[in-house]
Amino acid sequence: MLIPKNMLLSRLRSRAFPGKALRFYSLLNNLRSASTLANASHGVKSPPKPKASYVQRLIVVSAVAAAGYAVDEYYYESLVQRSVRALYVLLWIAYEYTRNIDSYESIDDLHEIAAEKLFSMLETNRGLYIKQGQAIANQGSVFPVAFQRRFVTLYDAAPKDSWQLIDRILKRQLGKNYEKEVFEYIEHNPVASALIAQVHKARLKNTSTDVAVKVQHPYIEKQIGVDLMVYRFMSWVYSKAFDLPLSFFTKYVADQLEKEADFRIENSNAKQLASLLAHDPAMNGMDIYVPNNFDKYSGRQVLVTEWIDGISLTDKxxxxxxxxxxxxxxxxxxxxxxxxxxxxxxxxxxxxxGNLLVRLYKGKQQLVILDHGLYVALPRKFRMEYCEIWKSLFNFNTDAVERISQEWGIGSTDLLTAVVQLRPPKDADINKSRSSYELIKSFLGDESRFPLQLLFVLRTMRMIQNLNQSMGSPVNRINIFTKSAIQLLSNDPWTHRSLRDWFLLIQLRVSLFFSDLVFWTFRLRQILTGDRYGGKGEGMEDYIEKYMRDTAKSLGIEIVDGM
Known part of the structure; x- marks a missing residue:
């Protein structure tokens, strides 16, 4: 039996809305029925339901969008805009390189467009995005020339916040009347600015102590969590799109960046390094200094430290x-x-x-180390193996290097020796037939065994090489590091030394002696040709760099000047 529509609706409502609600709907239906009958008896049609006009909808949507933009811009430091912008550009790049590459006349055209889009996004988003761009610039040789040329300029992208914004953070940390109660004066214009913070010079109240007040950019605190979430997600996408093991180190890198944004950790790092230097007999007379911090005035977003008048190593x-x-x-x-x-x-x-100063203190030349936000702890096992690599490279002990490569899950022993000492691989001719993509996959053979600390150690080593080269290669970098490695191995109480080990140690010292002869040959030529401080490309680091460029070119990797 068919049930009339009105009766069916009545039954459904009686189940869903019992009691008072049922009586209300019954009354409403009776009124509707009476109205319908009255209109029908008088020949009156029911008026059509009003429809919202297009203009009304547009106004509502625009108002909601404007409100959302304002909230995101002024209360959430553009988190949504930055994340959407980043995801769009990064997903576009992944799609173009994996699915749409045939639509370009040449791969170089795609490199140019992708580099410009990525650079524009990083520059607009600022903050940790700039830091990621600098990481690309620091490892520029892995990327196409189009990326290298643009990304090296990100080192100059240091934002400065208004005093009004900085003042809010200082009041929250030091109290509302900090300018009168804590400082005799504080300069409102920053003396320096970096990606995470800017520095103001001040003097503590009732003292003659000048201090550097490091204040975090106000947007960092709100942005860092979401920025790192986007970073993790895109690392996962790229690892799938390009079949490269990228995501395995993402959490480690993200954790290090998050620590860098907490000035309490930076305060602790500075104290730990100062203590290590003070208790190291080998550093007596080396004149290395770490400025003191003032715990009373320091916190997560503010760090007050001793002011040092010196010359930055950026100003040769x-x-x-x-x-x-x-x-x-x-x-x-x-x-x-x-x-x-x-x-x-x-x-x-x-x-x-920029994180190093030189000053004359009590008549002696002193090196001052600044900015202790980013530190990496190296387990003893890793350090011993890393030292073993340096020693083995001078002793030509390929078996030891091969063993450590396997333990670290690295597929190419020759590439490992190249990136450790920053010299060209000996087996370059064999590798000529392999693409840079294949070389990367070979290097990261087994990510489950790869020591993640090595990423930051290699980054640090590259910076050290660059600075030594820019200063004219005045010292033998490789020998200094190798001697440090030997010292650890020689003093290790757990290392059993046989007669053969002592022979290898003598062989190593002979190798270091001849390495110094080669270095001084280069150095003497520099002095005679007027290239004592670099600039003419006659130093030992210049030779190593040129050799590496030629080798990289033979592998299909271009390195532009300035990297």
Whole structure:
């Protein structure tokens, strides 16, 4: 039996809306029925339901969009806009390289367009996106020339916030009346600015102590969580799209970046390095200094530290004009980082020249290390193996290097030796037939065994090489690091040394001696040709760099000037 529509609706409503609700719907239906009958008896048609006009809809949508934009812009530091922008560009790049590459006349055309889109996005998003771009620039040779040329300019992208924004953070950390109660004065214009923070000079109240007040950019705190989430997601997408093991180190890198944004960790890092240097007999007389921090005024977003008047290593000409000993500077620099890597297992992983000052203190030339936000801890097992590689490379002990390569899950022993010492691979002729893509896959053979600390160690090593080269290669970088490695192995109480080991140690020292002869041959030629401080490309690091460029070119990898 068919049930009339009205009766069916009535039954459904009686089940869904019992009691008072049922009586309300019954009354409503009776009124509708009466109205319908009245209209029918008078020949009156029911008026059509009003429809919202297109203009009304447009106004509502626009208002909602404007409100959403305002909330995102002023309360959430553009989190949604930045994330959508990043996801669009990064997904577009992945699609073009994997699904639409045939639509371009040449791969270079795609490189140019992709590099421009990515560069524009990073520059617009600022913050940690710029830091990721700098990481690309630092490892530029892995990327096409179009990326290298653009991304090297990101090192100059340091934003400055207004005093009004900085003042809010300082009031939250130091109290509303901090300008009167904490400082005698504080300069409202920053003396320096970087991606995560900017620095203001000040003087503590009732003292003659000048301090550097490092204040985090206000948007970093809100942006960092979402930015790193996007970074993790896109690493996963790219690892799938390009069949490269990229995502396995994503969490490790993200964790390090998150620590860098917490100034309490930076405060702790600075104190730990200062303590290690103070208790290391090998560093006596090396004149390395870490500025003191003021815990009372420091927190997660603010760090107050001792003010140091010195010359930045970015200003080579001023160092020369001030009669500073460039060779001593570089020896101090490389020695202290050698101790960090091989002895302390606690490595400052952002050793670019802007984080280093030189000053005369009590008549002695002193190297000052700044910005302790990014450190990497190296387990003893990793340090011993890393030292073993350096020693084995000079002893031509390929078996030891091969063994460590396998333990680290690295498929190419020759590439490992190249990236450790930053020299060209010996087996370049064999590798000529292999693409850079194949070389990367070969290097990251088994990601489950790959020591993630190696990523930051290699980054640090590359920065050290660049600075030594820019200063004219005044010291033998490879020898200084190798001697630090030997010292750790020689002092290790767990290492059993046979007669053969002592023979290998003598052989190693002979190799170091001849390495120094080669270095001084280059150095003497520099001095005679007027290239003491670099610029003419006559130093040992210049030779190594040129050799690496030629080797890279034979492998299909282009390295542009300035990288």
């Amino acid at each position: 000409q001023r160092l020369i004009n001030s009669k500073m000993d460039i060779s001593k500077i570089m020896k101090q620099y490389i020695t202290v980082f050698g101790r960090q890597m091989f002895e302390y297992g606690f490595v400052h992983s952002d050793p670019h020249p």
